[in-house]
Amino acid sequence: MADITIAGVKKSYGKTEVVHGVDLAITPGEFVVILGPSGCGKSTLLRMIAGLEAITSGTISIAGKVVNDLEPRERGCAMVFQNYALYPHFSVAENIGYALKVAGVRKAERMKKVAEVAKSVGLEDYLDRKPGQLSGGQRQRVAMGRAMIREPKVFLFDEPLSNLDAKLRVQMRIEIRKLHQRLGTTSVFVTHDQVEAMTLADRIVVMNAGRIEQIGTPTEIYERPATLFVAGFIGAPPMNLMQGALVSPTAVVTGGIHLEIDGILHLPESAPIVAGVRPEDVVLAPGGRHALRADFVEKLGAVQLVHGAFAGQDFIVQCPVSDAVRAGDDVRFDIPSHRVYAFDPATGRLHTQRTHATVARVLANAAA
Amino acid sequence: MDRRATFNSTWLAAALIAPQLVLVFIFFYWPAAQSLYWAVTLEPPFGGSNQYVELQNFRAVLGDSLYWNSMRVSILFAVCSTTLTLVVSMLLATFVDRQLTGYRAYRFIYFLPYAIAAPAVGLAFRFIFAPDAGFVSAINTFYPNLWNPALKGGDAFALIVIANSWKMIAYSFIFFLAGLQSIPRTITEAAAMDGAGVLRRMRDLQFPLLAPTFFFLLVINITESFVDSFGIVDIITGGGPARATDLMVFKIYSDGFKGLDYSLAAAQSIVLMTLVVTLTFIQFKYVEKRVHYS
Amino acid sequence: MIERTPILNFFTHVAMLVGLVMAVLPIYIVFVASTHDLRTVNEVPMTLWPGSRMVENYSLVWNKSDFGTKFLNSFIVATGVTAGKIAIAAISAFSIVFFSYRLKMLVFWLIFMTLMLPLEVRIVPTYAVAANALSPVQGVINGVIGAPAALLDLIGLNNWTKGWPTFQVTLPEWNLLNSYTGLILPLVATATGTFLYRQFFLSIPAELVEASKMDGSGPLRFFWDILLPLSRTNMAALATIMFVYAWNQYLWPLLITTKPEMATATMQLQKIVPGPLFGQPPIWNEAMAGTLIVMLPPLIVVIFMQGYFVRGLITADK
Numbered sequence: 001m002a003d004i005t006i007a008g009v010k011k012s013y014g015k016t017e018v019v020h021g022v023d024l025a026i027t028p029g030e031f032v033v034i035l036g037p038s039g040c041g042k043s044t045l046l047r048m049i050a051g052l053e054a055i056t057s058g059t060i061s062i063a064g065k066v067v068n069d070l071e072p073r074e075r076g077c078a079m080v081f082q083n084y085a086l087y088p089h090f091s092v093a094e095n096i097g098y099a100l101k102v103a104g105v106r107k108a109e110r111m112k113k114v115a116e117v118a119k120s121v122g123l124e125d126y127l128d129r130k131p132g133q134l135s136g137g138q139r140q141r142v143a144m145g146r147a148m149i150r151e152p153k154v155f156l157f158d159e160p161l162s163n164l165d166a167k168l169r170v171q172m173r174i175e176i177r178k179l180h181q182r183l184g185t186t187s188v189f190v191t192h193d194q195v196e197a198m199t200l201a202d203r204i205v206v207m208n209a210g211r212i213e214q215i216g217t218p219t220e221i222y223e224r225p226a227t228l229f230v231a232g233f234i235g236a237p238p239m240n241l242m243q244g245a246l247v248s249p250t251a252v253v254t255g256g257i258h259l260e261i262d263g264i265l266h267l268p269e270s271a272p273i274v275a276g277v278r279p280e281d282v283v284l285a286p287g288g289r290h291a292l293r294a295d296f297v298e299k300l301g302a303v304q305l306v307h308g309a310f311a312g313q314d315f316i317v318q319c320p321v322s323d324a325v326r327a328g329d330d331v332r333f334d335i336p337s338h339r340v341y342a343f344d345p346a347t348g349r350l351h352t353q354r355t356h357a358t359v360a361r362v363l364a365n366a367a368a
Numbered sequence: 369m370d371r372r373a374t375f376n377s378t379w380l381a382a383a384l385i386a387p388q389l390v391l392v393f394i395f396f397y398w399p400a401a402q403s404l405y406w407a408v409t410l411e412p413p414f415g416g417s418n419q420y421v422e423l424q425n426f427r428a429v430l431g432d433s434l435y436w437n438s439m440r441v442s443i444l445f446a447v448c449s450t451t452l453t454l455v456v457s458m459l460l461a462t463f464v465d466r467q468l469t470g471y472r473a474y475r476f477i478y479f480l481p482y483a484i485a486a487p488a489v490g491l492a493f494r495f496i497f498a499p500d501a502g503f504v505s506a507i508n509t510f511y512p513n514l515w516n517p518a519l520k521g522g523d524a525f526a527l528i529v530i531a532n533s534w535k536m537i538a539y540s541f542i543f544f545l546a547g548l549q550s551i552p553r554t555i556t557e558a559a560a561m562d563g564a565g566v567l568r569r570m571r572d573l574q575f576p577l578l579a580p581t582f583f584f585l586l587v588i589n590i591t592e593s594f595v596d597s598f599g600i601v602d603i604i605t606g607g608g609p610a611r612a613t614d615l616m617v618f619k620i621y622s623d624g625f626k627g628l629d630y631s632l633a634a635a636q637s638i639v640l641m642t643l644v645v646t647l648t649f650i651q652f653k654y655v656e657k658r659v660h661y662s
Numbered sequence: 663m664i665e666r667t668p669i670l671n672f673f674t675h676v677a678m679l680v681g682l683v684m685a686v687l688p689i690y691i692v693f694v695a696s697t698h699d700l701r702t703v704n705e706v707p708m709t710l711w712p713g714s715r716m717v718e719n720y721s722l723v724w725n726k727s728d729f730g731t732k733f734l735n736s737f738i739v740a741t742g743v744t745a746g747k748i749a750i751a752a753i754s755a756f757s758i759v760f761f762s763y764r765l766k767m768l769v770f771w772l773i774f775m776t777l778m779l780p781l782e783v784r785i786v787p788t789y790a791v792a793a794n795a796l797s798p799v800q801g802v803i804n805g806v807i808g809a810p811a812a813l814l815d816l817i818g819l820n821n822w823t824k825g826w827p828t829f830q831v832t833l834p835e836w837n838l839l840n841s842y843t844g845l846i847l848p849l850v851a852t853a854t855g856t857f858l859y860r861q862f863f864l865s866i867p868a869e870l871v872e873a874s875k876m877d878g879s880g881p882l883r884f885f886w887d888i889l890l891p892l893s894r895t896n897m898a899a900l901a902t903i904m905f906v907y908a909w910n911q912y913l914w915p916l917l918i919t920t921k922p923e924m925a926t927a928t929m930q931l932q933k934i935v936p937g938p939l940f941g942q943p944p945i946w947n948e949a950m951a952g953t954l955i956v957m958l959p960p961l962i963v964v965i966f967m968q969g970y971f972v973r974g975l976i977t978a979d980k
Contacts, residue, residue: 483963
């Protein structure tokens, strides 16, 4: 179990910089998920931790020791690759035991450890098979067994679930979570799937175009997205984002609609604002302030997604199926002011809003 | 092999395949059949129709000690040349695959020798290794005839092995390199993370995964050594000294076209053809049933 | 990947350099030898620095061996083989892959089997055919004519065949010796190119054929408008290996040409050498000049078409 410190790390290929200065501190035993779209640099970052890519500038330390110049095997990390990277000519047992073989562990002890690990991943009956004879999920478990047997300080996962079908993905996600509960090893998990991130992570690191957008717990990322990118990336269906302008310190006008926000924004009048409202935060009410006509409705079993035009653009509302809505219906709803996010379109960052309570306290202090 | 989408016109299909079939018939099957015919008949010296002599020609061939000599020489040549070729080309491919600085230049230059015709290779090596010119004979100043392929059969044999291997190393190198480059990069990385260094990975990963390519090249090299070697032998040694380099294909040429004994040459051809067909058959059978890992 | 193996890297570099020297040295030596006068070239060991007699040696050898004609012949043969191979292999592979007929497997194997016997191994009978290229056709015709009678003879019904007219067809003799046709055709007869095209054609998605049928194309149109343009890289690859292969042919041209004006460049090497190793040595500087002249064209082709050549070898033989 080790901590990982990433300080000012940059990566360039030739003249192209792909990771622009990343700082991250991972505590021992933490499960950190690096989340982002393709090409954002998350895999590159992971591979720099592993030692598979050289670090152009900055330092990475594992358990307090700077590892920039250390070879992969000297860093104490084990990695699970996206396409499993199993040795095709070795049996399952030989695949799992390979690292021990290289380390010179005697056959008897090696076989014992392999059997233990195989049992813990449910492959004790498949030890003699070759990877070509296994299913995707089984291969994944061999890959994990191979990583586990080394009892490493850090587990690294490079999008390990992307090649599995949806059902298997859910299953494996749970197994990875249970594994982490059992072993408690520091883990860094890279993915583009926000559901995986939200369910597995102690903390999520959202990356985009080589930079970190936000670091926080799943709740923090969901409740207070720091940037437009994070707001749009987390949450399915995605947050409704509307261009507008400030009309008073507590209200925004967008597409002709007046939205109250919770708190006070100290910005000049008519400052451009992007207002964000999550589909699930909209409250359907017969006497609601706002209205839209439903263009079409997607029913997902327990909830339904109502698509329509609102504030001059496409808008999605998520509500329980029991609020029966059909295409063509006029829907009335309210948007609670404390669920409206205000972003600065120029920087993409969330405006920090002082609440009435905070303002009252400041004024009170000033008076005192 | 049957595709989902095909055209229906049978006559067109026949017309398209006809030229190749005609050529193949005239220049392959008919000669092969004729060869068989000649091998079991004797052409009388003064004309007239051939006489069916069953296996008499074969007995003559197989009873001829010169023929056994040439078969022995050919097999030895195949073994020596193939071993030398495969070992060197496999090593070179493994080195180039490491992609150290300048590897592209090495890759480019290593396969150039294959572009050169066998007799040209022969002539070049004949010069370099000549008993009275070139370079190697410089060692004869220490001891006369230390190197003399004109007198010593062993030296001549070594010379043709080296010349043939030089060319075949270039060819085998390409295939070994392709084989190595088809090993997915992530597997190499996984092995590195498991603690295996370069040499260990060569032993545990690269060489075993090269096995299919190795067997393929084994058969190709052996077959080539029976076939392409003619140019080298004709230019360098003419089969000598004292028939030390009298390869089977060369003997067929000298018996048939210099000695004008067609029946004998035909019988020998049949034996050589059987040998080569068997080898090629093994190759296709094996390549089709390639060890498939993934 | 971060890997610190300085010693191993050093040895790898050394080994690769040694390999490089081994690959290039013979060619370099041939070049150097061709630039010296007779006395220098026969020194043992020969110097590794080029001499000054390059122009004289090369023009001497060129004229003495009449390389002008030989090069022309080689060029005609190589181009002929290449063009013939590309064309015939394309249509044959097209027939095998994109049509469906009962004898298809048989035809495929008939062609495929020619890969089993390279030309050098069947020189004797192929030469006989070349002496009279229509003899196979004649043989088949006569065989067919004589078959009924022979069959009846075989089962003992000789009486029935008495009085049957017996005749044999004699086709005109078509001698391929000392002709371009004789040099080119036997080399075109094998299946190498067909195999390569077949591999490629099999990788064409069926949807492409179906789309073209929906668009109203017949097979020939599909072949010309769609298949051939897609095959360009393959054709280049095949052309490269075939050109080099045909130019480097030695044994077959030796047999089939007796007149010097039909000889090819590669053949000429035999003339440069008076005899085998233990006879009279060749005039080395001229011999080396001749060797380099003969080596150059395929080397140049491979140097410039390197990518295609490698691709052609790997797909053709696998």
